[in-house]
Amino acid sequence: MLKSNKQFKILALSLGFSLAATALSPSAYAADPIPGKKVVEIMIRQDLFSNQRVIRDISLDLSMEEKALLYMNFEKQPMNTALFNILPTFGSASYQQGDLFGGISMTLLDGLGWSMIAGSLLAGGYSSGYYLWSGMLCFGLGRVIGLTSPFMHAGLYNATLKESLALDGRYSTRLKAESLVNVGWSF
Template sequence: MKTRQRYLSLALALGASLGLFAPGAMAEEKSSTKVIPAQKVAEMMIRQDLFSNQRVIRDISLDLALEEKAVLYMNFERQPLNTALLNLLPTFGSASYQQGDYVGGVSMTILDIIGWSSLAFSWFSGGYGSSGFLSAGLFSLGLGRLVGITSPFMHAGLYNTKLKESLALDGHYSTKLQSETLLSANWTF
């Protein structure tokens, strides 16, 4: 119970630092009980970083109604199809970066740089060994497109699962998260 109170006070402090209070509301808070809506605090914490604030969001979401949780989930759910289609263009993974998938974005950037530089070297050398650079460049660009199509779906699946778990929409209404139960397992060899 103490950890829940600590997380709620942390969330309220975060809400105050992010400007959820009006100017002078701190003075009013002492005289009257001005409460920040829990949905607003959860929204700010999801925007800040879902993965690092997962416990606090979970504690806050236990106090939310099912409709409020559903609205938060619909607002922050990741849709990977647009990102995958934009990654088909030679944009060096910028659509993955915009989605928040930095692993896919960096992979696409590296593969695009290798592919385009191999194609350029093949084009400008024109002599012996240019077919090897041409095939390496085309292979690298093709592999980059494959990563660009699959990576947004994997990232969105992970993100949406963590969002459901954080908002207590996964059917498990305990305060323990899935990663905590995995870490507390007794492993014997």
């Protein structure tokens, strides 16, 4: 009995020492820091306009190659959005791009235009020409906004992204987009 009790104590001590060594190692209680590039990617995906200053501060530690790669990955290309907005999609391409102004205005103009055209046709065809032409005007205005709005949004977004990543190599305490009115929407 004494021999087994002594073996039990030796086993317990050796197990305790092995657990203590792993518990006190630095990797057990301190996780590896998240790289700056990953933090910047997360902040851009979350909201570029509201996280602009934080992105700017973190990107100062990144190399120019990493900044250029981030810019190429997150740069908005407006051509596909503009071409898709030609179709009567009620601004869904603008919403997909993140352009709330273009999406809301196209939704309203498409809804109003289709309603007026349908009301004109149901009320007697071409005899109610005022509603027909007003509906076509709303629909056409929606197409004009659908073609121009993605380029304006992408230009502002890309300029803000370039400024936030400090691709020009200069650090400014005042960012251009801070003077613009930014509205945050959440659904």
